[in-house]
Amino acid sequence: MTEPSPQHPRVGVVTVSYGSGDALEAFLSSLREHHGDAVPVAVVDNKPGPDGVAALAQRFGALYVELATNPGYGAGMNAGVAALLEAANAPEMGGVGGGAVDPRAASTAQPPFDAYFFCNPDVIFIEPAIGELASALLTETRGGSIGPRTLNDDGSIYPSARNIPSVATGVGHALFGKVWASNPWSRAYKNSADYDVRRNAGWLSGAAVMVTRQAYEDVHGWDEAYFLHFEDIDLGYRLGLAGWVNVFEPAVTIRHTGGHSLKKHSEVAERAMTSSAIRFMRKRYAGVWRSPVRWVVVAGLRVRGALKVRGAQRAAG
Structure with missing residues (x-):
């Protein structure tokens, strides 16, 4: 098996759309602007319709993966990985570079990626991020996942590197999070440490998280039993149990507009x-x-x- 190369990391990007046509264009445009056309991208469509997602994928040279039913966010991410692997290992398809792919066919060839970068479609790249995150992750001892500093629309920092919730922090955050923002339970849950310092975390926000291929395979990817929410917490938790480290990297910054499709539902x-x-x-x-x-x-x-x-x-x- 080929070992990961921090000097030339091979990264596949996966995003899941659910009526996300409006946000997706900015995501793909910013990704290509800062990383060029060579980065393989899979756009998984959990809600096919007249929102232009397929056309946007083709326009920006991404794989378009249409799912007949909505299996949830984690299942969509897993389908995107399967599609990237299938395309990369299919010479007759010309490798990764655009078009529609059936994610059901499993590839048995050697995996061509060192890591996968899972992003929400409402993420916007404001600087180069993929190679920087991959290089940092692949040089980290037992590095399993890595996440960038995430900015909200107003420029404030989103707490994207958090502790695994416990009974005490979960109950305290649920009861007082909205009415007493600085309560100790919410601070503990959000891991309100310095967001200018590289550090380990219990879990990283699924809005933008990169996972090494070895770690992804070790924990069997995203748990598809979660339809929505907590799938990123669960991923970080399982990575930790398997001996991998989740790393917050503030040297790389992205912007996240946040919850565009959830507001409608x-x-x-x-x-x-x-x-x-x-x-x-x-x-x-x-x-x-x-x-x-x-x-x-x-x-x-x-x-x-x-x-x-x-x-x-x-x-x-």
Whole structure:
């Protein structure tokens, strides 16, 4: 098996679109502006329709992967990786470079990538990032994933490198996060350390996270049981359990406009948040001896979820 090369890292980019045509153009345009046309990109369309996603993928030389049904964010990312591998290992297709791909065919050839960069379609590159992140990741001892500093639209820093949520931090953040921003539980959960310092984190925001091929294969990619939310927390958690390190790299900065498709489907998002949070906390606190803690946490999450859904319904009129 070929070892990763920090000097010339081979990176495949994957993004998942769900009605994201408006955001996708800026993402692809900024990616090509700062990285050229040679970087392989897969655009996975979880909601095919007349929003121009297929045309945008073709225009910017990306693979277009159309899924018949919406399997969720993590499953879409896995489909993108499969499509990149299939295209790169198919000489008759001319390698990675554009067109439609069926992600179901698994490639048995030697993997051509050192790492995969998973991005939301509402990310905007404001400087070169892919090679810089890959080189840093591949020289990090047991480096499994790496994430850049992420800016909100207003220029503020998004807390993209966080600790794995526990019962105490999860409950405290859920209860006081909106009304008392500086509460100790939210600070602990968001890992509110200096965002100018390179450091390890429990997990990195899935808005822009790069994972080495070895680490990705080691944990079998994204957990497709999460339809939406918590899939990035789960990924970081499983990487940590497998002995890999999640690295926050402030020397590279991106911008994230944030939640463009969720704003249109807030009730769906709230239901998915509750379901995913329950799944993760059950995994985090598995075992018979932790059953009482698990029951209390799940009950609390269900109550919170019901209140959030009711609020979303009222807001929608």
